[in-house]
Amino acid sequence: MADVPSDAPEHCPGTSSDQAGKSSACQGCPNQNICASGAAKAPDPGIHAYISIWLLKLVSSVALLDVDICGPSIPKIMGLEGEQVHQSGSGWSPVYVEDNLAVMSIGFLLSSPDDAVIWRGPKKNGMIKQFLRDVDWGEVDYLIVDTPPGTSDEHLSIVQYLSGAGIDGAVIITTPQEVSLQDVRKEIRFCKKVKIPIIGVIENMSGFVCPKCKNTSQIFPPTTGGAQRMCEELNLPLLGSVPLDPRIGRSCDEGKSFLTEVPDSPAAVAYQNIVQSKSSKPQQASLY
Amino acid sequence: MDSSGECDRNLHQVKHVVLVLSGKGGVGKSTITTELALALIHAGKKVGILDVDLCGPSIPRMLRVGKPEVHQCDAGWVPVYADPQQQLAIMSIGFLLEDSDEAVIWRGPKKTALIGQFVSDVAWGELDVLLVDTPPGTSDEHLAVLENLRKHRVDGAVLVTTPQAVSTGDVRREITFCKKTAVKILGIVENMSGFVCPHCSECSNIFSKGGGEELAKLTGSVFLGSVPLDPLLAASLEEGQDFLQAFPDSSTYTAISQIANTLLSSLDA
Numbered sequence: 001m002a003d004v005p006s007d008a009p010e011h012c013p014g015t016s017s018d019q020a021g022k023s024s025a026c027q028g029c030p031n032q033n034i035c036a037s038g039a040a041k042a043p044d045p046g047i048h049a050y051i052s053i054w055l056l057k058l059v060s061s062v063a064l065l066d067v068d069i070c071g072p073s074i075p076k077i078m079g080l081e082g083e084q085v086h087q088s089g090s091g092w093s094p095v096y097v098e099d100n101l102a103v104m105s106i107g108f109l110l111s112s113p114d115d116a117v118i119w120r121g122p123k124k125n126g127m128i129k130q131f132l133r134d135v136d137w138g139e140v141d142y143l144i145v146d147t148p149p150g151t152s153d154e155h156l157s158i159v160q161y162l163s164g165a166g167i168d169g170a171v172i173i174t175t176p177q178e179v180s181l182q183d184v185r186k187e188i189r190f191c192k193k194v195k196i197p198i199i200g201v202i203e204n205m206s207g208f209v210c211p212k213c214k215n216t217s218q219i220f221p222p223t224t225g226g227a228q229r230m231c232e233e234l235n236l237p238l239l240g241s242v243p244l245d246p247r248i249g250r251s252c253d254e255g256k257s258f259l260t261e262v263p264d265s266p267a268a269v270a271y272q273n274i275v276q277s278k279s280s281k282p283q284q285a286s287l288y
Numbered sequence: 289m290d291s292s293g294e295c296d297r298n299l300h301q302v303k304h305v306v307l308v309l310s311g312k313g314g315v316g317k318s319t320i321t322t323e324l325a326l327a328l329i330h331a332g333k334k335v336g337i338l339d340v341d342l343c344g345p346s347i348p349r350m351l352r353v354g355k356p357e358v359h360q361c362d363a364g365w366v367p368v369y370a371d372p373q374q375q376l377a378i379m380s381i382g383f384l385l386e387d388s389d390e391a392v393i394w395r396g397p398k399k400t401a402l403i404g405q406f407v408s409d410v411a412w413g414e415l416d417v418l419l420v421d422t423p424p425g426t427s428d429e430h431l432a433v434l435e436n437l438r439k440h441r442v443d444g445a446v447l448v449t450t451p452q453a454v455s456t457g458d459v460r461r462e463i464t465f466c467k468k469t470a471v472k473i474l475g476i477v478e479n480m481s482g483f484v485c486p487h488c489s490e491c492s493n494i495f496s497k498g499g500g501e502e503l504a505k506l507t508g509s510v511f512l513g514s515v516p517l518d519p520l521l522a523a524s525l526e527e528g529q530d531f532l533q534a535f536p537d538s539s540t541y542t543a544i545s546q547i548a549n550t551l552l553s554s555l556d557a
Contacts, residue, residue, distance in 0.1 A: 116426050156393065156395060186390065190393055208483065213488035219522065221526065224526070249451075249494065
């Protein structure tokens with residue numbers, strides 16, 4: 001089967017062959033790390049992009065699959081707007097940010113930024129199936145899947161189509177607010193129902209440091225204890241908290257890597273810690 | 289029974305129907321829906337909120353209506369009232385879940401069926417405005433709402449965005465959706481528009497700047513206004529408190545009231 005690179009994270013099950021992501025060929029070669037965005041009713045869609053970028057410092061290659069069919073943001077965030085997907089004998093080729101960071105999104109298949117994808121469930125499911133079956137990802141250490149908020153067609157389809165290959169786990173993303181936690185608890189129940197292990201929770205938009213006076217404000221106050229209390233109650237790991245930084249939004253809009261542009265920002269440091277702690281600690285994903 | 293007839297009966301005393309849409313999640317649709325509803329009530333209107341975000345219903349908590357039982361009457365389901373004067377009527381799947389952490393893991397067809405029921409079987413009674421809070425995207429829920437409202441008039445949609453281009457990019461898709469489904473765009477609201485530091489009063493544009501207004505110009509839509517990032521507003525929504533009543537002197541109050549007034553003028557015009 002696959003070999004594990006010497007610098008791979010402890011729970012990396014090994015590199016796959018060029019059949020990564022193709023369920024039928026992936027039986028017994030579980031190499032996908034699914035990242036459920038939780039109800040990330042959080043207007044910062046960059047988290048999966050940044051996790052992917054940071055992971056590259058630890059592994060050889062990462063793929064990022066955007067299954068937010070109605071609202072694909074990944075192309076813009078990764079600076080790939082306008083890129084197109086090409087077909088070859090081995091399938092669709094994903095769009096490469098770097099040689100070892102591949103991205104696929106319906107955003108690349110739309111001809112105009114105004115194009116709306118007004119599809120019901122079955123058609124969305126069909127697209128997701130194609131993404132998993134027909135994209136030639138090549139050798140990939142991690143496949144990260146960015147999902148839309150909710151617990152519906154997209155989520156059920158991803159779980160169903162990847163069931164043969166196996167999903168390593170889900171990362172749940174929330175803001176500190178109860179309205180977000182309320183939705184995220186449902187995501188957690190979803191994971192339990194479909195038996196996806198939960199790798200942990202990330203609290204996004206966790207405080208804002210004023211660039212002028214350096215005081216911290218809680219813009220989204222954790223009135224019910226934030227992600228920390230929820231994780232304690234549900235016995236889940238809190239992977240980390242990412243503060244608000246206006247420069248994140250700007251980088252997303254410009255398609256630049258925030259982590260490269262402002263590496264000393266508290267938010268960049270937070271991402272670094274999250275990814276490194278996931279890989280260095282021998283923590284098991286929680287399956288309950 | 290003829291469902292379109294039922295729909296007509298339950299909606300025939302509803303003067304205006306407004307959808308609240310956005311492309312992206314987390315931009316504050318439910319927040320804006322809630323605050324618009326409260327502003328309209330303070331202006332003496334009778335308002336209903338139909339929450340069709342089946343996977344993530346936020347409205348019940350934002351209005352602190354808890355988990356009341358939903359009763360039936362001859363005309364259908366009785367909506368839940370947020371106030372003793374019955375000026376604000378609500379229907380949400382949140383009321384139908386026994387356990388509020390229960391996930392609604394439904395595919396499109398099941399969601400479509402329930403939304404059909406919500407539209408035609410809730411006995412709204414007399415309302416000046418029915419606001420429909422939708423989930424992000426352009427999918428089953430949105431199509432279901434429009435199909436079921438086909439016999440009744442939909443005045444139009446309010447689109448909510450943050451200033452960020454990533455968000456406005458998705459709102460452009462919502463605009464296309466509205467054009468394709470012949471829904472009038474009543475205007476664009478830019479939410480989370482700037483944050484004034486309570487310590488030093490410096491205004492930071494945390495989610496970039498100006499995207500909503502630019503988008504309105506670009507697409508020939510009305511710009512209804514911007515609502516700043518306000519921790520007091522966020523806290524009020526968490527507690528289910530009426531922000532407008534609690535903080536009438538805040539700039540956020542002014543912003544929301546202006547948006548509500550502009551919306552009302554365009555509906556009554």
